[in-house]
Amino acid sequence: MNELIAILTELHDDVDFTTETGLIENGILNSLDIVSIITEVSDRFDVTIPAEEIMPENFDSAEALWALICRLDED
Amino acid sequence: MLNNILQYLEATAPRVPDKLAFSTGTEGLTFRELHTHARCVGARLLHMGYNAEPVAVLMDKHPHTIATFFGALYAGCFYAALDGDMPVQRMGLILDTLKPRLLIYDKKNAKNAQKLLDQGLFGGIILPWEDLCYAEGRELTADDEAVLRAVRDRQIDTDPIYVVFTSGSTGVPKGVIACHRSVIDYTESLCEAIGFGEDTVFANQTPLYFDAPLKEIMPTIKFGATAYLVPKMLFMFPVKLCDYLTEHKINTVCWVVSALTMISSLGALESHTPKYLTTVCFGSEVFPRKQYDLWRAALPEARFFNLYGPTEATGMSCYWPARDLAPDEVIPVGKPFRNTDLMLLTEDGRRAAVGEEGEICLRGTCVTLGYYANPEKTAEAFVQNPLNPHYPEIIYRTGDIGRFNERGELVFVCRRDAQIKHMGHRIELGEIEAAAASAEGVRAACCVYDASGKRIGLYYVGDTEPAALTKALRAALPPYMIPAFCEKLPVMPLTPNGKIDRKGLRERAENREA
Numbered sequence A: 001m002n003e004l005i006a007i008l009t010e011l012h013d014d015v016d017f018t019t020e021t022g023l024i025e026n027g028i029l030n031s032l033d034i035v036s037i038i039t040e041v042s043d044r045f046d047v048t049i050p051a052e053e054i055m056p057e058n059f060d061s062a063e064a065l066w067a068l069i070c071r072l073d074e075d
Numbered sequence B: 001m002l003n004n005i006l007q008y009l010e011a012t013a014p015r016v017p018d019k020l021a022f023s024t025g026t027e028g029l030t031f032r033e034l035h036t037h038a039r040c041v042g043a044r045l046l047h048m049g050y051n052a053e054p055v056a057v058l059m060d061k062h063p064h065t066i067a068t069f070f071g072a073l074y075a076g077c078f079y080a081a082l083d084g085d086m087p088v089q090r091m092g093l094i095l096d097t098l099k100p101r102l103l104i105y106d107k108k109n110a111k112n113a114q115k116l117l118d119q120g121l122f123g124g125i126i127l128p129w130e131d132l133c134y135a136e137g138r139e140l141t142a143d144d145e146a147v148l149r150a151v152r153d154r155q156i157d158t159d160p161i162y163v164v165f166t167s168g169s170t171g172v173p174k175g176v177i178a179c180h181r182s183v184i185d186y187t188e189s190l191c192e193a194i195g196f197g198e199d200t201v202f203a204n205q206t207p208l209y210f211d212a213p214l215k216e217i218m219p220t221i222k223f224g225a226t227a228y229l230v231p232k233m234l235f236m237f238p239v240k241l242c243d244y245l246t247e248h249k250i251n252t253v254c255w256v257v258s259a260l261t262m263i264s265s266l267g268a269l270e271s272h273t274p275k276y277l278t279t280v281c282f283g284s285e286v287f288p289r290k291q292y293d294l295w296r297a298a299l300p301e302a303r304f305f306n307l308y309g310p311t312e313a314t315g316m317s318c319y320w321p322a323r324d325l326a327p328d329e330v331i332p333v334g335k336p337f338r339n340t341d342l343m344l345l346t347e348d349g350r351r352a353a354v355g356e357e358g359e360i361c362l363r364g365t366c367v368t369l370g371y372y373a374n375p376e377k378t379a380e381a382f383v384q385n386p387l388n389p390h391y392p393e394i395i396y397r398t399g400d401i402g403r404f405n406e407r408g409e410l411v412f413v414c415r416r417d418a419q420i421k422h423m424g425h426r427i428e429l430g431e432i433e434a435a436a437a438s439a440e441g442v443r444a445a446c447c448v449y450d451a452s453g454k455r456i457g458l459y460y461v462g463d464t465e466p467a468a469l470t471k472a473l474r475a476a477l478p479p480y481m482i483p484a485f486c487e488k489l490p491v492m493p494l495t496p497n498g499k500i501d502r503k504g505l506r507e508r509a510e511n512r513e514a
Helices: A002-011 A031-045 A062-074 B006-015 B031-047 B063-074 B088-098 B107-118 B142-154 B180-194 B214-223 B232-236 B238-247 B257-265 B289-298 B375-381 B429-437 B466-474 B502-510
Strands: B020-023 B028-030 B054-058 B078-081 B102-105 B125-128 B160-166 B174-179 B201-204 B226-229 B252-256 B279-283 B303-308 B318-321 B340-345 B358-364 B382-384 B394-404 B410-415 B419-422 B425-428 B442-450 B455-462 B485-488
Touching: A002 A031, A002 A062, A031 A062, A031 B232, A031 B257, B006 B031, B006 B063, B006 B214, B020 B031, B020 B063, B020 B214, B028 B031, B028 B063, B031 B063, B031 B142, B054 B063, B054 B088, B054 B107, B063 B078, B088 B107, B088 B160, B088 B174, B102 B107, B107 B125, B160 B180, B174 B180, B180 B214, B180 B318, B201 B214, B214 B226, B232 B238, B232 B257, B238 B257, B252 B257, B257 B279, B257 B289, B289 B303, B340 B394, B375 B382, B375 B394, B425 B429, B429 B442, B429 B455, B429 B466, B442 B502, B455 B466, B455 B502, B466 B485
Parallel strands: B020 B226, B054 B078, B054 B102, B078 B160, B102 B125, B201 B226, B201 B252, B252 B279, B279 B303, B455 B485
Antiparallel strands: B020 B028, B160 B174, B303 B318, B340 B358, B358 B394, B382 B394, B394 B410, B419 B425, B442 B455
């Protein structure tokens, strides 16, 4: 989780990703961020996020994204 | 005689009154509604005394916004659309250049409009769209029709339609002003080159505050086609976006490259192919070959076009109908539209030979009127044709370097200056530097672009921390201009001549860990 927070903070160093739960809803992440996150997650956690999982609810908070990574890692 | 773009709408509305003209997917306007709203707005503006002047529009990506644009034109005014996501500080800079007496806003931007007044950034009148549009008990009267007629009778095709603001190197955005004649010329030549028609169903991607949506708006009102204004949020979620295209049977897209590669690189193209697509136009950036090839393979029957052109020459100027390319060949930008002359000028002022590099210059009706209230910048880029010393003839110098390949197709080489294209947005790095330099605790700033990583980086010297600087930049610049990283340096590296070592910093950015 800490490593994920680090990835996100690298993109937006002025956002507190441990508490923010409206990354999509509040317009914090843009389309370029989504692409960067998917690439980084793939590199560092060896998890490929399939297109079907690239949905707002999976990217709205660091916690939701972490849950997705754990779920994909188990499969 | 066709001398006003509203004539397109006036011919189409009675022909297909109940057809959907513009829609978000959930809310839309038919051609009759669009026409009625626009005339109502126009008549109200005229009764309030607005005519032949700029009208600022602070509204969301919505069919009502397009009706407002046309409404301003009915009043013989010209519109300037503002991006609701940009900080009010930057809106203030634009309003200070434009000096409109009136700003029209929608519900979503009510707070921003009020902020502009409260912070003293705008000294005019603000009015909600709902007070101007067609509504019960607000039908058009004979008097309304008469004032609209009187204005139209006085209008000529060199009267302006819009002002589009682009990034400016000094920190103040530049407003490109274009007239009816240029937009008619663009509409006719674009439609002929790509082959739009009444059955075209567009999905618009670009925001309405640029010239880019003219590609969808103008053919839609000319032919009675339909354009969907895709909600911005969908461009983050490839499957949702593809499903939207299929749900609305979209057959034509004219998108920036990054929007197309988002779909193909994240793996949505094969499993959720937008199967109704028959025409794919792309532009504003170089299409990476791998992603381009994925699109060609997914839609083998579709026609693909590369489009290229500066805002200063009314949207797009060149097109390239896709042909088979050699494996490592760069996608060309092609040839100019009919009635546009593309002059590739060498540094010593002659037309470049095949294979030789030169500056891309454009000649023709497409050349816009210049930069609003900025004679100095206008004189730098809108210049007398150097090949014609005999009578006044203005051409536009793009600042882009290009060359012709053996097939006679234009190939884009690079920019001449510090302007970049990022996510389809035209950005002057100097504008970001100017914003950083005016942030508290910053002594020097240098902005670079890492083209391979598609990241803007900012290096600075000062007492502030990167997070605080990013925060300050967010208050001054639109989201797409915010650097991907800010890095504090003990001293600014200099070249032997004493200038900031931009090349060195760019390399540093390219080698920086993501």
